[in-house]
Amino acid sequence: MSDVQWEAVIGIEIHAQLLTATKMFCGCALSFGDPANTHTCPVCLAHPGALPVVNAEAIRLALIAGHALGCEIPERSVFSRKNYFYPDLPKAYQISQFDEPICGPGRFRFLTEDGEKFLGITRAHLEEDAAKLNHFGGEGRRADALGSVVDFNRGGTPLLEIVTEPELHNGTDAAAFLKQLRQTLVHLGITDGSMEQGSMRADANISIRPMGVTTLGTKTELKNMNSFTFLERGIAAEIERQIGIVESGGTVTQETLHYEPTTGHITSLRSKEEAHDYRYFPEPDLVPVVPDRGWVDEIRAALPELPVDRRDRWMREYGLTFEDAEVLSEPAALGDYFEQVAAVAPPKSAANWVRGDLRAFLRERGQEPWESDVPPAAVAQIISMVEAREISMPSAKQVLAHVVEHGGDPKEVVASLGLGAIQDESALIAIVDALIAANPEQAAQLRDGKDKLVGFFVGQAMKATQGRADPGRIGELVRERVAAS
Amino acid sequence: MIDDAITRHVARLARLGLTEDEVVRMQHELSAILEYVDQVQGLELADIVPTTHAIPLSNVLREDVPTPSVSAELALREGPNVTADGFTVPRMG
Numbered sequence: 001m002s003d004v005q006w007e008a009v010i011g012i013e014i015h016a017q018l019l020t021a022t023k024m025f026c027g028c029a030l031s032f033g034d035p036a037n038t039h040t041c042p043v044c045l046a047h048p049g050a051l052p053v054v055n056a057e058a059i060r061l062a063l064i065a066g067h068a069l070g071c072e073i074p075e076r077s078v079f080s081r082k083n084y085f086y087p088d089l090p091k092a093y094q095i096s097q098f099d100e101p102i103c104g105p106g107r108f109r110f111l112t113e114d115g116e117k118f119l120g121i122t123r124a125h126l127e128e129d130a131a132k133l134n135h136f137g138g139e140g141r142r143a144d145a146l147g148s149v150v151d152f153n154r155g156g157t158p159l160l161e162i163v164t165e166p167e168l169h170n171g172t173d174a175a176a177f178l179k180q181l182r183q184t185l186v187h188l189g190i191t192d193g194s195m196e197q198g199s200m201r202a203d204a205n206i207s208i209r210p211m212g213v214t215t216l217g218t219k220t221e222l223k224n225m226n227s228f229t230f231l232e233r234g235i236a237a238e239i240e241r242q243i244g245i246v247e248s249g250g251t252v253t254q255e256t257l258h259y260e261p262t263t264g265h266i267t268s269l270r271s272k273e274e275a276h277d278y279r280y281f282p283e284p285d286l287v288p289v290v291p292d293r294g295w296v297d298e299i300r301a302a303l304p305e306l307p308v309d310r311r312d313r314w315m316r317e318y319g320l321t322f323e324d325a326e327v328l329s330e331p332a333a334l335g336d337y338f339e340q341v342a343a344v345a346p347p348k349s350a351a352n353w354v355r356g357d358l359r360a361f362l363r364e365r366g367q368e369p370w371e372s373d374v375p376p377a378a379v380a381q382i383i384s385m386v387e388a389r390e391i392s393m394p395s396a397k398q399v400l401a402h403v404v405e406h407g408g409d410p411k412e413v414v415a416s417l418g419l420g421a422i423q424d425e426s427a428l429i430a431i432v433d434a435l436i437a438a439n440p441e442q443a444a445q446l447r448d449g450k451d452k453l454v455g456f457f458v459g460q461a462m463k464a465t466q467g468r469a470d471p472g473r474i475g476e477l478v479r480e481r482v483a484a485s
Numbered sequence: 486m487i488d489d490a491i492t493r494h495v496a497r498l499a500r501l502g503l504t505e506d507e508v509v510r511m512q513h514e515l516s517a518i519l520e521y522v523d524q525v526q527g528l529e530l531a532d533i534v535p536t537t538h539a540i541p542l543s544n545v546l547r548e549d550v551p552t553p554s555v556s557a558e559l560a561l562r563e564g565p566n567v568t569a570d571g572f573t574v575p576r577m578g
């Protein structure tokens with residue numbers, strides 16, 4: 001064993017399927033779950049002589065993503081062939097980009113519980129997805145299959161591959177980054193971001209080095225993690241594995257790995273000896289893309305507020321916690337709803353009500369706030385009544401439940417259900433005095449300094465008034481009257 | 486000069502099964518081609534942008550509008566080994 005402190009160095013590669021109507025280089029419609037091989041043509045089946053043509057919408061989406069990632073947009077970009085043989089790749093090369101990607105270096109800001117962080121973006125480039133292989137025989141896995149059936153529906157789907165700098169140091173930050181990136185891309189309509197369906201996939205390049213060293217160690221690549229939790233856990237497991245190897249005198253081998261989330265095991269997919277030699281060269285069937293600068297600027301100007309800026313604004317201007325802001329920002333429609341409530345009511349209360357009781361009450365009915373009949377103004381009004389001490393907190397919840405169930409104006413609901421707070425001070429005093437008289441033992445203990453008994457009396461008073469008393473005021477009165485009795 | 490090992494490596498990348506005689510022949514032919522192209526290295530090219538396409542064109546794009554695909558039946562018709570679900574391929578190593 002050594003006393004060396006290890007630092008992990010992590011870079012992420014993300015593949016996101018673009019929300020276009022058609023494939024990257026042909027007019028076949030994108031589909032998910034349609035019968036196999038019903039969305040193909042000579043181009044995506046790689047018939048000799050068929051020529052690819054670039055989808056303009058894929059370029060537009062890539063440029064939007066580039067701006068959101070803080071990337072430079074180079075004057076021109078070129079497609080290249082990445083050569084390898086595999087049955088899911090009918091041309092025996094994937095049209096991708098190599099030395100002239102659509103988006104150049106950038107910097108992406110993301111929020112964590114420890115504050116904002118930045119991650120360098122190396123590049124983002126366009127490419128086509130491979131076809132889907134369905135293995136048969138054995139357990140349905142590649143390793144023990146008898147063979148595979150190729151479905152070309154997915155082949156040629158436009159992908160944006162985003163490559164980050166190796167600047168992350170743990171799985172937690174990697175997951176926070178990926179979460180925020182996904183939220184951003186989904187918000188901008190670039191991808192649907194479904195990790196379960198594979199429309200967003202992440203690989204992590206991981207190496208370790210002694211703390212203080214600036215050169216990079218041998219990296220391994222952890223493939224295709226399809227959830228934030230798996231990414232975080234997989235990275236942690238791989239860092240631990242590498243430290244174990246090095247501390248026991250071994251060396252890390254450059255290889256591609258698979259993290260099995262159910263067992264936590266890491267297995268090798270292929271080692272460096274088998275690593276691909278892709279022989280990239282410019283795709284002669286496609287001419288360069290030179291985005292019009294006016295168009296590039298137009299897209300930048302039309303960029304809406306990014307989720308990171310929105311959350312940051314809520315935390316700064318509304319005083320929301322990191323967690324409040326994170327929960328309320330997803331999906332964007334919930335954030336819109338919250339903002340409408342917060343425009344009228346105190347934002348912190350708005351946050352609590354929207355993410356708390358409102359969402360809980362609506363979920364029982366299988367609804368979400370933004371698709372419900374409960375207008376943000378009604379929630380704001382309930383909050384205002386609580387603030388003005390016109391109704392107690394328990395009554396407010398009753399009013400909200402009623403509005404969710406039956407609709408109606410909160411003020412009228414308060415009146416019709418008789419939920420208005422008991423404002424009459426003498427009535428409250430009478431209630432408190434009666435409780436003190438009925439519970440002499442508790443009153444004596446409270447007088448002797450057992451202060452938590454205030455809660456007992458408040459509870460009794462709330463029960464006696466069916467929640468229509470202001471618990472804060474009752475507490476004050478209990479102390480006063482006990483001391484005076 | 487292309488050596489024996491590079492010739493075999495390139496053949497493997499191209500999934501070509503060469504006989505020993507062919508390895509020798511390819512080694513010489515590849516070398517001759519590369520030496521011919523290598524003459525370009527002798528030119529003063531620092532200011533020349535690499536050509537990626539024979540025609541000076543850019544931005545040949547198409548609108549994102551679906552066009553008809555072929556039927557699955559037609560797509561699979563010429564496949565040497567197909568099932569109703571698609572092209573069948575042997576297991577991958």
